[in-house]
Amino acid sequence: MKNKRHITMGIETSCDETSIAIVADGRDILSNVISSQIDIHKNFGGVVPEIASRHHLENINGVINEAMAEAEIEIDDVDLIGVTCGPGLVGALLIGIATAKAISFAKDIPLIGVNHMHGHVSANYINYKELEPPFLSLIVSGGHTNIVMVNDYGDMDVLGSTRDDAVGEAYDKVARVIGLGYPGGPKIDEIAKAGNKEAVSFKRVYLEKDSYDFSFSGTKTGVLNFVNSEKQKGNDIIAADVAASFQEAVLEVIVNKALDAALKLKQDKIVVAGGVAANSRLRELLNEKATTKGIKVYWPDKLLCTDNGAMIATAAYYKMKKGEFSDLSLDAYPGLDI
Ligand code: KG4
Ligand code: ZN
Numbered sequence: 001m002k003n004k005r006h007i008t009m010g011i012e013t014s015c016d017e018t019s020i021a022i023v024a025d026g027r028d029i030l031s032n033v034i035s036s037q038i039d040i041h042k043n044f045g046g047v048v049p050e051i052a053s054r055h056h057l058e059n060i061n062g063v064i065n066e067a068m069a070e071a072e073i074e075i076d077d078v079d080l081i082g083v084t085c086g087p088g089l090v091g092a093l094l095i096g097i098a099t100a101k102a103i104s105f106a107k108d109i110p111l112i113g114v115n116h117m118h119g120h121v122s123a124n125y126i127n128y129k130e131l132e133p134p135f136l137s138l139i140v141s142g143g144h145t146n147i148v149m150v151n152d153y154g155d156m157d158v159l160g161s162t163r164d165d166a167v168g169e170a171y172d173k174v175a176r177v178i179g180l181g182y183p184g185g186p187k188i189d190e191i192a193k194a195g196n197k198e199a200v201s202f203k204r205v206y207l208e209k210d211s212y213d214f215s216f217s218g219t220k221t222g223v224l225n226f227v228n229s230e231k232q233k234g235n236d237i238i239a240a241d242v243a244a245s246f247q248e249a250v251l252e253v254i255v256n257k258a259l260d261a262a263l264k265l266k267q268d269k270i271v272v273a274g275g276v277a278a279n280s281r282l283r284e285l286l287n288e289k290a291t292t293k294g295i296k297v298y299w300p301d302k303l304l305c306t307d308n309g310a311m312i313a314t315a316a317y318y319k320m321k322k323g324e325f326s327d328l329s330l331d332a333y334p335g336l337d338i
Contacts, residue, residue, distance in 0.1 A: 005024040007073060008314075009309075011084065012119070015052065015088055018037075018055070020033050022073060023310055027314060030072075032303070033066045042183075076107065085330055088143075105328060113326040117144060121139065122312075127300050133150045137270070138254070140166075141276060146158055147212045156338055160214065174188065174242075202222045203222050206256075206257075212257055263295075270290060277300060
């Protein structure tokens with residue numbers, strides 16, 4: 001018998017997680033299986049695209065079966081397939097897309113290609129059942145740093161973007177320099193808790209007055225130069241202090257710009273999305289400052305901050321509501337804009 005709830009299968013393979021989720025009625029997770037390749041890529045200090053594609057291919061069918069078993073559904077119960085079509089690594093994206101198209105064709109299930117960044121924002125719809133656009137969103141991930149105005153489901157205007165490194169990328173590079181390994185974001189988050197955030201005063205880069213753009217490469221280089229000069233002097237680096245000081249410098253700018261945008265645009269909500277939204281100091285700093293200004297901040301569960309199939313299923317569900325279906329000509333768009 002056909003399941004009475006609307007069932008979406010979300011497929012995410014844009015980087016180094018193979019993730020398949022089953023989501024009911026757009027916002028209820030029945031399963032969200034994430035097979036991470038971190039243990040493989042950490043040996044190389046970062047994601048190796050060819051290796052990522054190969055592992056997606058090896059894993060994807062097993063992950064699909066696991067997700068359906070956990071959700072206690074059969075493939076014939078699936079009403080819609082949502083798949084990430086960009087931005088991301090082209091070879092990695094293609095594995096998800098080819099799989100989605102094959103199932104869609106064989107089982108005659110509607111198909112929708114999803115923008116990965118819209119997926120990240122949509123993770124919040126899962127945690128906050130009452131949340132609806134419009135709202136201001138802060139996107140902080142390994143590939144993006146943006147302040148956007150979300151006008152409607154899947155419809156966003158970009159107010160600001162990074163001009164060089166994404167914030168997650170800066171975290172990962174700094175982590176490597178202070179010997180923490182990949183992925184560095186969660187490691188910096190952890191060790192910074194025991195560090196002194198005033199130990200080193202790294203550059204806060206605000207760019208032009210009223211600009212919502214970001215630049216993190218100067219701060220990152222500042223950390224690099226500091227570490228090198230300390231080493232040359234024969235001094236030991238206190239990794240926890242460097243980590244805490246670095247993240248305070250970048251997070252202060254992010255928080256101030258997001259709040260500034262919310263106040264100027266008269267928005268009383270900031271919806272945070274992307275891997276760096278899991279960061280505990282960002283949560284503390286933004287919550288603290290937003291409260292004093294009467295702004296409510298929304299955060300996805302930590303598991304839904306980083307790449308996962310559930311956020312893709314949710315984004316696809318709302319595209320379906322607007323009749324925005326894809327067909328079998330769906331392709332990978334590695335540089336897809338927000
Ligand atoms: O959103 P995401 O999973 O992938 C992209 O779409 O890019 O973000 C991954 C990024 C990585 O750079 C990772 O180091 C960072 O998010 N990240 C964190 C934390 N957890 C993940 N950065 C800081 N603190 C964290 N707790
Ligand atoms: Zn992502």
